[in-house]
Amino acid sequence: MTGMENGTPAALPVPVAESPRRGLAAAFWSLLFLGTAAGNVLAQWMRALRDAQPFPAAATSIEEFSSALASLGLLVLLHAGARRWPLHADTWRRRIGIYVLGGVAWWLLHVSGMVLLRKLAFALAGQHYTYGDWPTQWFYEFFKDVQTYSLLVIAVHAAAWFGRQRQGEAHLLAPPDEGPPVEPVERPQHFLVRKLGKEFLVATADVEYAQAAGNYVNLRVRGHDYPLRITMAVLEQRLDPAVFLRPHRSWLINRDQLRSIQPLDGGEALLHMADGASVPCSRRQLPLLRQALGGAAG
Template identity: 40%
Template sequence: MTEDKWLGIYLRRRRWVERALWSALLLGSALANTITTNLDIRRAGLRFDTWEPAVWEFSSALVWMVLIPWIVRAADTKPLRWGVLRRHLPWHLVFALVTSLAHVLGMVALRKLAYATQDAVYDFGNWPLELFYEGLKDVRSYAFILVIAGAYRLFVWRWQGEASLLAEPPTPVPAPTTTPTPTAVPTAMPIPAAAPTLAPAPATAPLPERLLVKKLGKEFLLPMDEIEWVQACGNYVNLRRQQHDYPLRSSLGAFEQRLDPAAFVRVHRGYLVRLSLIEAIEPTEAGDAHLRLRDGSRLPCSRTYLERLRQRLV
């Protein structure tokens, strides 16, 4: 089985694979912490039942499983890249504190529920002190999740291949033309002034026919007429072709100028789609719509672009 087939299988199940990996990481860590905590309790001679450390660790892990998609979404909304790091970092500090509060409230609720099933009472302790203690740990965990998610996405992007525009050939500079030396004329005859020359109109950038894709040290060409739809993703746009996404560093508006306006249509502030691939428009109660493409994909269409899209399809 080729590398592209493995990639296709992974991309079709990407959401479930990601959930399974996070679950395995969190639940495996909770199990290991449960074992070591029980060993520490026995070594110190403390009086706790065996099930209690399991409740402490797994309640925390379950809440983190719920919060991780929110953290990843925050990373997409406020990406931590060099050019915007100073502006976005304070937002992530706020996100981390809100995440910590949600984590503490969720795990305490789960622990109280678990203790109640054993006819016991769970005491979280001094709330201000414990919130400060948990906050320090949770901010560190928040940062760790961002690092893991960023490294994972970088690997997937390298696996899929990153697209870039081909370098345009340099415009040839015309050779200077020489004019013959004028012969002497009588001083009484006026010399006619040279006619004013108009500046040449600026040439528009040609529409590219292909993109260069670099993938795990290899390079290949991606024809523009095989791109099915384009999605904005932070400082990148994702180019969809045959169930593969190829990231290209560009804004959606700038890349739209590079596309054939007769072939693509804007359907959302974050999406462009090839007009010929739209199979059906499915209106929603909110006034927006979903677009069903020939391969079964469904894309959002906001009401702002819906009427214009219908006119293009007529």
């Protein structure tokens, strides 16, 4: 079982279901921030028109859109931080300090970014831009930025929570309160999935592969990812080693879903799965994988 040709290392695959959602999220946040900036420009123009005052359209547009663009750039970091340090009922006390420091970092980076954009835009127009006095102007922005940052943290985590509810979260079956378990709990044949208030069972044999994601492992089942709160090492112990192989420290695969192995320069490989995904295989694990497959990959 081997690939058709050698290739160069590819980026780690992203589950198919995530790409459209990320594209929609990026479009939503871009429309929100840029639309708000355009609305602020329009409001200031209408105020100037009402008061019969001159309206510096270019300067106002630069100031509003520079702030929006700086916020959009920082929002990427906020999303990454939310994935790395998610807030849950049992973790928020330990991680709240990280988000407090993140609020200070947001303020400093947002002001620095928008001022830099403004200076560049005004310089291109042959003008000079002065932001204002350090303590007064910067701390004026501090209170606005803290409010914006707090609302974004809530929104990002609320969206992540809703996404988990819609997509579903997997749980290991627990021993029953009374009577013997219907299957060995130490090596379950099913996972319990909770989705939008309903519960159903997913057969372990239907798991195509699993990827570590922070404190979770994402189980891939028929085009859907079900986050399971467990470490990859513990999950590996719970699954049947005759069925599930570990080609990489962050991945487990169902051998029945493996279609081909593509060797790469450096001794690594890409494993092509039945659903079209490509899973990395480390140089150390490749010989063990081939041995587990019975030496069929030559």
